[in-house]
Amino acid sequence: MALGTIGVCGAGMMGSEIALVFALADHKVRLMDMDQAYVDKAMAKLEKTLDGGIGRGFYAEEDKPRALANITTSTDVSGYGDCDLVIEAITEDEAAKGDLYKKLDEVLKDSCIIASNTSSISISVLSSYFSEKRHSRFLGLHFFSPVSRMKLVEVIRGFDVSDEAVEIATEAVKVIGKTPITVKDVVGFAxxxxxxxxxxxxxxxxxxxxxxxxxxxxxxxxxxxxxxxxxxxxxxxxxxxxxxxxxxxxxxxxxxxxxxxxxxxxxxxxxxxxxxxxxxxxxxxxxxxxx
Ligand SMILES: NC(=O)c1ccc[n+]([C@@H]2O[C@H](COP(=O)([O-])OP(=O)(O)OC[C@H]3O[C@@H](n4cnc5c(N)ncnc54)[C@H](O)[C@@H]3O)[C@@H](O)[C@H]2O)c1
The missing domain is CATH 1.10.1040.10 (N-(1-d-carboxylethyl)-l-norvaline Dehydrogenase; domain 2)
Known part of the structure; x- marks a missing residue:
């Protein structure tokens, strides 16, 4: 299954650069945060990251307008119904993530793969905030900071995730030039x-x-x-x-x-x-x- 639109929730240190790496790989990306000022700040920071990368030969000049044009921003998830993969990277707080998941549950299409970038909360616990039909499509994608530079992504399997969802997410990680390793849902991952x-x-x-x-x-x-x-x-x-x-x-x-x-x-x-x-x-x- 080729993934098209990617949704990212949380435009902080991790979410903004996760949006960037998918945008650089020619995905359309939706990026949201609680406040327009936060997404604006994230976009301004991405411009600086791209400028710095161009200066050091990591990116070509034309990558900057191409990547930025691929990202649209919002302050809610109401437009996320067309996303094939949603990656949540909001504040490390189970209750906040749970509240957001209830909103995502209402708008995402059934085939959407959903991933959390949590560092420390159990993927199986987070999965339980979604309705049961989505448990087989929920997993952890643990990126490392700075996402634009670090090559590793831990793919975390919760209790109920399907092999198909793990394969699709693993492929998505490879498409953006990262290297996946698969880890069970143990505290702290690997x-x-x-x-x-x-x-x-x-x-x-x-x-x-x-x-x-x-x-x-x-x-x-x-x-x-x-x-x-x-x-x-x-x-x-x-x-x-x-x-x-x-x-x-x-x-x-x-x-x-x-x-x-x-x-x-x-x-x-x-x-x-x-x-x-x-x-x-x-x-x-x-x-x-x-x-
Ligand atoms: N910082 C790291 O090195 C690192 C590494 C791997 C994973 N993580 C994980 O990534 C996630 C994000 O970490 P970060 O360092 O980017 O944090 P951050 O504080 O830089 O960014 C979090 C963003 O989430 C936003 N947010 C909070 N609640 C929200 C909501 N309900 N809807 C939309 N946006 C919301 C905040 O406004 C903020 O902009 C956490 O789960 C963290 O554990 C962090």
Missing amino acids: VNRVLFAMWNEAIRLVEEGACTPEDVDIGCKLGLGHPVGPFELMDNISLDLTLKVSDILQDAYGERFHTRPTVKHLMAAGRVGRRGGRGWHRYDEKGKKVG
Whole structure:
């Protein structure tokens, strides 16, 4: 089944770039958020992403008008009845996602494949907010940030998803130039379990006074070949999301994923990461690391 129109819900950091990668692959894309100001801001940011990509040879000049023309924006899902695939990337809040799914349930065509980009909420639980006829077509598509650069997508199978829906979604991931891996609906999926296990050890090193965050970042980049150090990455994705996912992993796996106290202390002190100017590191008003 060739997919035509793609719907994306949530025009934040993830949703806007998910819209972009499908638009670049010549899909018509619907992108919505709660407020027109948010979608306008997302479109302005996509223009900058494209300009930066053209400057560095990632995109051709003509990709920019072509991709932007493929995206239409809205503040609700009433026009989503023609979508073949809808990807939800709104705030990580089960109740908010559930409310949106009830609206989508009313407008989507029966054949539509529906995916959540959730980092930490069970796909089978999210599926239950849809009427039963849609459970076989609901799954997780877990993209990585920044979506325009990161090649991996975890395809998450919930209890009732059909093989056909997984195949269609997997093909869609390949069409946009990403590489899918299939993971069961276990808490944290695959990559975040590996990542948070490593992050906890990195934070322990700092808590023990064995290393500074800067030195652990350098160690992981130069010794392990990681493109970004663990503390820089936590700051990039934000300390509030780090804390939220860490707590969910702790609930599921106990001591193996005990949330480190310093993450809670940083959050309590308002150090949310790069977007707030301070997390493990300091950032200037343009988001450049300065210490
Ligand atoms: N940030 C990451 O690195 C990352 C990585 C993988 C997955 N995710 C997941 O992707 C999702 C989005 O994360 P993000 O980092 O883009 O968050 P974000 O805060 O940047 O964007 C979320 C957007 O959703 C919008 N929104 C909230 N409720 C809405 C509703 N009812 N209808 C329409 N829009 C609504 C908000 O206005 C906001 O613009 C979350 O589920 C998150 O767990 C995030």
